[in-house]
Each structure stands twice: as structure tokens, then as C-alpha cells.
Amino acid sequence: MQVLVYGAGQLAQMMYLDGAPLGINVMAVDVNNNAVVHPVSKAPLNYTLEQAIELADALTVEFEHVPEALLEQAEASGKLHPGIDAILVGADRVREKQLLSSLAIPNCPYQIVDDLAQLDSCVENLGERLIIKASRDGYDGYGQWRLKAASELPALKSQLAELDLKAVPLVVEKMLNFDREVSLIGARSPGGEVVVYPLAENLHHEGQLHVSVAPASASTAALNEQARDIFTKLVNGMDYVGVLAVELFQCGDELLVNELAPRVHNSGHWSQAGSPTSQFENHLRAVLDLPLGLACNTGGEAAVSAMINIIGCDDHQMALLSVPGVHFHWYGKSVRQKRKMGHINVTASGYAELGSKLQKLSEYLS
Ligand code: ADP
Ligand code: MG
Structure with missing residues (x-):
């Protein structure tokens, strides 16, 4: 059996290593150039992306930030698991929050912000200790800012002034004191x-x-x-x-x-x-x-x-x-x-x- 993974990093590599004893072959797509590569050596394999999609029994991703056009092409094959909607939920904190609300799953109190003026109401509603997250393209703590006191608000606003919040809104969360x-x-x-x-x-x-x-x-x-x-x-x-x-x-x-x-x-x-x-x-x-x-x-x-x-x-x-x-x-x-x-x-x-x-x-x- 063959599985094609979008992304050619360590997660695809470890899927390859655990698939091998089961007779499952894993191929990877380098999403920077659409090359189909060996997940361990990263050497190019002799297939175009279209041929690899055709050959694979299943397509999957090792990260959620795969370009949407590639995900749509994968989804059209009927072999992408998880499906495109689930992947896009993982790639976008706004969609993620909407899903959690629709399923009534407890999560951190938050507000969605697409205009910096709304940060004042975040402080009023959520308190002055906030964690501010870009809704897309953040990982490992990148794309995040912290507010520790209301007095820091003007400085934070000027730091965030460059962002296009209409395109990529912020998810502003209450800073939790979790255990x-x-x-x-x-x-x-x-x-x-x-x-x-x-x-x-x-x-x-x-x-x-x-x-x-x-x-x-x-x-x-x-x-x-x-x-x-x-x-x-x-x-x-x-x-x-x-x-x-x-x-x-x-x-x-x-x-x-x-x-x-x-x-x-x-x-x-x-x-x-x-x-x-x-x-x-x-x-x-x-x-x-x-x-x-x-x-x-x-x-x-x-x-x-x-x-x-x-x-x-x-x-x-x-x-x-x-x-x-x-x-x-x-x-x-x-x-x-x-x-x-x-x-x-x-x-x-x-x-x-x-x-x-x-x-x-x-x-x-x-
Ligand atoms: P990512 O892992 O994508 O960078 P997270 O949302 O998981 O983003 O945030 C990274 C870390 O920041 C979390 O593991 C946690 O330690 C801290 N953090 C995130 N949200 C909160 C919050 N609402 N309150 C307190 N700490 C938080
Ligand atoms: Mg995290």
C-alpha cells in the first residue's frame, strides 16, 4: 500500500519508518516545489505529483499549513484523510474556535479581533492579562503577543499596527492560570x-x-x-x-x-x-x-x-x-x-x- 504525505519533514519520515514493517510505503511532497521525495533521504522520486496522487491509496498531511490549492487538488482525489475541512480548522484559530463552540467543547474565553480598537473591549471582557494569537501561520509560540497589564495596551497596539487584521484576524484569549x-x-x-x-x-x-x-x-x-x-x-x-x-x-x-x-x-x-x-x-x-x-x-x-x-x-x-x-x-x-x-x-x-x-x-x- 502507498501513502502520500504533504510535507517532507520529520513527521513524514517517522510515518515512513513505522509503515515499512507493515509493507506500507510512504512518499512525501515537498510543498515548496511540489516535488515527490523519499521521506528519509529527501531524494526526488520518479513521479510527478499527479502520478503520486494516482498511485497512492491515501493522501495525508504532516502539517496544517499546506497551500490551499494543493489541499483542494488532494481532496478532489477522494483519498485525503483527514479531509480538507478538518485540516483548515487546524490551520485557522478562528475556525477552530467556531468548531469548539458548535460542539460545546470547553475552551479558553476569547474574542476575535479584526480592528485594533477592539482590544479595549477585550481588556474589559477578558481582563488585562491576555494572550493574543494570529489566527493563521503561527506555531511554536511564533505569531503570539502577551499583554500583562492594561497600561501596556498602547505599546502593544503600535507593535501590531503593521498587521492586516481584516485578512488575518487575531484570537485574543484570557491568560489562564492553568495547573x-x-x-x-x-x-x-x-x-x-x-x-x-x-x-x-x-x-x-x-x-x-x-x-x-x-x-x-x-x-x-x-x-x-x-x-x-x-x-x-x-x-x-x-x-x-x-x-x-x-x-x-x-x-x-x-x-x-x-x-x-x-x-x-x-x-x-x-x-x-x-x-x-x-x-x-x-x-x-x-x-x-x-x-x-x-x-x-x-x-x-x-x-x-x-x-x-x-x-x-x-x-x-x-x-x-x-x-x-x-x-x-x-x-x-x-x-x-x-x-x-x-x-x-x-x-x-x-x-x-x-x-x-x-x-x-x-x-x-x-
Ligand atoms: P502554538 O503551539 O501554535 O505556538 P499555542 O496556542 O499552543 O500555540 O500556545 C503556545 C503556548 O502558549 C501554550 O502551550 C501555552 O503554554 C501558552 N498559552 C497559550 N494560550 C494560553 C492561554 N490562554 N493562557 C495561558 N497560556 C497560554
Ligand atoms: Mg500549541
């Missing part, structure tokens, strides 16, 4: 079969994911149930096919949706080592309408796991392989500041053991 950030990754197949992974707890630094731990510690059955309920409402509401990632804020016992990613997600990379079926394999299974694999932790060796992003550094610290349960995943990219270069997965029999392994890793990595 922690968690995410739920799950998959849905065309027939409506759903599997969800345990909640992962995510630690960010300067807007970028650094560490995920799964299952999130102290996640009660009620919390997992709440997350599963949110996930099911979302995927059924969108008639979604594939892996969907849901980023959530935990405030006390309540989960609020932060954002959705219509694809495999950095906070699900732990599943390569900590779950019987990785998110990449389950995504391929879902888009090809194959039975989904176990996503839950079955206990035993990999009872808990963590993922640490390697950011802006390509120092291959092979000595870390001496820590039992450590797995490297390098993406083969040239080094740049703040660029995700790879990640390390580590498994352990419990949180205490995981903690001491993470301690060892941080000593090496710092």
Missing part, C-alpha cells in the same frame, strides 16, 4: 473506530515543547474520561479520519481545549517507545482503513515514558545509549537555533525510575 498542560492523541478510522492514547503531560519552554511524559502523572480515571469524551465529540463532529492531537489546559479538575492539530504531533512521539502501536503507525492504519492498534499502555516494561526534544543542537551524544530504555530519533536536518533536530524517548517501569533517568539525560544534555 498544567496535557495533550490527548487518538485516531479514528473511516468506520468510526476510535483509539486514544493516555494523556501526556507537556512542559514548554519559550512557547516550544521540551518534554512530554505519558501517561501524565496523577491523571484520574475521571480526567481521562473527560479527555476521551472531548476527543470523541471532536472526531465524530468532524467525521475525522487519522490521528488528531488535542492540546489541553488542566485547571483543577477541568480540561479546556487550547488547540487542535489535524495530524501526528510532537507530544505523541513517546508512543514510539511507550505504546504497543505508535501514533505514526495508527495514523497510517486509520487513513488506509485498516484495524487500529492498541494505544494504551499495557503495563510491563514500558509502563511510563518520556520524550525530550533536542532543540538547536546536533551533538550526537552516543554515551546516552548506556541509559537503559533510551532511543534516539534524529531528523537529519541542518542545525539552526530553536530548530527541532531530533528527540529522545525513554521508558521506565515507574515515575521514580523515569525521574532518575531524566536527571541523567539532563546532565548529559545541559
Whole structure:
């Protein structure tokens, strides 16, 4: 079977690596020049985009910011999963908020702003601590501004004056004092079969994911149930096919949706080592309408796991392989500041053991 992925980065690469043992071949499209390439070597394959679309059993994306004309061409083949509407929801915070409201899914209080004068009413309605997000083309904390006090409003307005808010409105959110950030990754197949992974707890630094731990510690059955309920409402509401990632804020016992990613997600990379079926394999299974694999932790060796992003550094610290349960995943990219270069997965029999392994890793990595 053949799957064509729009985007030729690390997510397509990891889909390729997990598809191979199943006899599933993954091809990638470099969306900058429409070349069809090998997801690992990035070498051009001998197909035009049209030929690859024809050859593929399913088309999918590794990121949501694929040019819309390409998405429309993919959708027209009848083989794009998730469908174009779900991908565009993930690419546009306004559509995302509209979807959450229409499905009555709890999320952060917000206002949509297409004129800077409206920021005053945001302060009145949401309070003076705000997080302001461009509705499109933001990622890893880019395209975001913070207001910490009403007195900063004039300075913020002049900073934002350049933006064309009629074309790309802002989503202005109340700054939440959440207890922690968690995410739920799950998959849905065309027939409506759903599997969800345990909640992962995510630690960010300067807007970028650094560490995920799964299952999130102290996640009660009620919390997992709440997350599963949110996930099911979302995927059924969108008639979604594939892996969907849901980023959530935990405030006390309540989960609020932060954002959705219509694809495999950095906070699900732990599943390569900590779950019987990785998110990449389950995504391929879902888009090809194959039975989904176990996503839950079955206990035993990999009872808990963590993922640490390697950011802006390509120092291959092979000595870390001496820590039992450590797995490297390098993406083969040239080094740049703040660029995700790879990640390390580590498994352990419990949180205490995981903690001491993470301690060892941080000593090496710092
Ligand atoms: P992206 O991941 O696309 O850059 P997010 O909306 O997830 O954008 O925001 C990045 C990070 O900023 C979040 O992971 C969280 O740490 C913080 N953040 C986002 N929205 C809020 C909010 N309403 N209140 C407090 N912190 C927030
Ligand atoms: Mg995010």
C-alpha cells in the first residue's frame, strides 16, 4: 500500500519508518516545489505529483499549513484523510474556535479581533492579562503577543499596527492560570473506530515543547474520561479520519481545549517507545482503513515514558545509549537555533525510575 504525505519533514519520515514493517510505503511532497521525495533521504522520486496522487491509496498531511490549492487538488482525489475541512480548522484559530463552540467543547474565553480598537473591549471582557494569537501561520509560540497589564495596551497596539487584521484576524484569549498542560492523541478510522492514547503531560519552554511524559502523572480515571469524551465529540463532529492531537489546559479538575492539530504531533512521539502501536503507525492504519492498534499502555516494561526534544543542537551524544530504555530519533536536518533536530524517548517501569533517568539525560544534555 502507498501513502502520500504533504510535507517532507520529520513527521513524514517517522510515518515512513513505522509503515515499512507493515509493507506500507510512504512518499512525501515537498510543498515548496511540489516535488515527490523519499521521506528519509529527501531524494526526488520518479513521479510527478499527479502520478503520486494516482498511485497512492491515501493522501495525508504532516502539517496544517499546506497551500490551499494543493489541499483542494488532494481532496478532489477522494483519498485525503483527514479531509480538507478538518485540516483548515487546524490551520485557522478562528475556525477552530467556531468548531469548539458548535460542539460545546470547553475552551479558553476569547474574542476575535479584526480592528485594533477592539482590544479595549477585550481588556474589559477578558481582563488585562491576555494572550493574543494570529489566527493563521503561527506555531511554536511564533505569531503570539502577551499583554500583562492594561497600561501596556498602547505599546502593544503600535507593535501590531503593521498587521492586516481584516485578512488575518487575531484570537485574543484570557491568560489562564492553568495547573498544567496535557495533550490527548487518538485516531479514528473511516468506520468510526476510535483509539486514544493516555494523556501526556507537556512542559514548554519559550512557547516550544521540551518534554512530554505519558501517561501524565496523577491523571484520574475521571480526567481521562473527560479527555476521551472531548476527543470523541471532536472526531465524530468532524467525521475525522487519522490521528488528531488535542492540546489541553488542566485547571483543577477541568480540561479546556487550547488547540487542535489535524495530524501526528510532537507530544505523541513517546508512543514510539511507550505504546504497543505508535501514533505514526495508527495514523497510517486509520487513513488506509485498516484495524487500529492498541494505544494504551499495557503495563510491563514500558509502563511510563518520556520524550525530550533536542532543540538547536546536533551533538550526537552516543554515551546516552548506556541509559537503559533510551532511543534516539534524529531528523537529519541542518542545525539552526530553536530548530527541532531530533528527540529522545525513554521508558521506565515507574515515575521514580523515569525521574532518575531524566536527571541523567539532563546532565548529559545541559
Ligand atoms: P502554538 O503551539 O501554535 O505556538 P499555542 O496556542 O499552543 O500555540 O500556545 C503556545 C503556548 O502558549 C501554550 O502551550 C501555552 O503554554 C501558552 N498559552 C497559550 N494560550 C494560553 C492561554 N490562554 N493562557 C495561558 N497560556 C497560554
Ligand atoms: Mg500549541
